[in-house]
Amino acid sequence: MVRREVVGAHYGLRDWLAQRITAVVMLVYTLLVLLALVMLPKFDYAHWQALWQLNLMRYATLLFVVALLFHAWIGVRNIFMDYIKDAGIRLTLYSVVILALIAYGAWAVRILWGR
Amino acid sequence: MSPTVTKTRPKHLNLLQIRLPLPGIISIMHRVSGAVLFLLLPLLLWLFQSSLQSPASFAEFRSVVTHPLMKLVLLGLLWGYLHHLLAGLRHLFLDLDLGTEIEKARLTSIIVLAGGIALTLAIGVALW
Numbered sequence: 001m002v003r004r005e006v007v008g009a010h011y012g013l014r015d016w017l018a019q020r021i022t023a024v025v026m027l028v029y030t031l032l033v034l035l036a037l038v039m040l041p042k043f044d045y046a047h048w049q050a051l052w053q054l055n056l057m058r059y060a061t062l063l064f065v066v067a068l069l070f071h072a073w074i075g076v077r078n079i080f081m082d083y084i085k086d087a088g089i090r091l092t093l094y095s096v097v098i099l100a101l102i103a104y105g106a107w108a109v110r111i112l113w114g115r
Numbered sequence: 116m117s118p119t120v121t122k123t124r125p126k127h128l129n130l131l132q133i134r135l136p137l138p139g140i141i142s143i144m145h146r147v148s149g150a151v152l153f154l155l156l157p158l159l160l161w162l163f164q165s166s167l168q169s170p171a172s173f174a175e176f177r178s179v180v181t182h183p184l185m186k187l188v189l190l191g192l193l194w195g196y197l198h199h200l201l202a203g204l205r206h207l208f209l210d211l212d213l214g215t216e217i218e219k220a221r222l223t224s225i226i227v228l229a230g231g232i233a234l235t236l237a238i239g240v241a242l243w
Contacts, residue, residue: 020207020210023203023207024207026200027200027203027204030200044173045170045173045174048166048167048173049167049173052167072149072152072153072156075146075149075150075153076149076150076153079146079149079150104156104157104160107160107164108160108163111160111163111164111167
């Protein structure tokens with residue numbers, strides 16, 4: 001019997017699944033936006049702004065942004081895990097990315113609901 | 116204590132000497148495009164914001180995105196997005212054990228690469 005070295009915190013499968021679910025969410029959203037762009041009568045401020053007043057677009061975009069933030073986190077973290085060997089630098093980079101992503105999320109909400 | 120698996124496979128990681136197979140090229144492009152998309156998220160959010168804030172900011176948005184240099188950047192981003200999307204879709208099929216034979220893996224790699232470029236050109240032409 002061969003003993004394999006098992007390492008990690010057992011979040012691998014969860015993240016693997018999350019990466020795929022968020023990808024499908026973003027794929028569907030991409031098709032929705034393409035459809036909206038094609039159906040937009042004219043690309044001027046009035047029509048463009050009216051499109052983003054629709055609750056469908058707002059909530060679909062919110063869902064997209066949440067999916068994107070998780071997806072980007074897993075992807076960027078994996079890149080750091082592959083190339084950044086120093087744990088201190090890696091942890092610092094993780095923190096910067098997490099804070100940036102949270103800020104982007106808040107920014108997106110402000111664009112969608114605030115002005 | 117039972118023995119652990121020891122890896123004695125040769126490592127050959129000189130990037131200038133490695134010849135990546137086509138699926139490998141698609142794979143590294145998937146990673147690079149994902150990283151670039153992440154890095155340019157603030158730009159996209161800023162553009163989205165200025166397109167919606169007010170009629171004046173919308174006009175500014177239009178003048179920014181019609182600048183030739185910005186068009187080039189956005190076209191590159193669009194390509195990154197589409198390549199990442201298509202390569203990701205290919206990945207989902209591979210997860211379902213579809214297209215894992217070497218010929219099919221090569222063929223779908225070509226489709227991803229060519230499809231990304233073709234869609235970028237098509238959408239790019241339609242938008243501008």
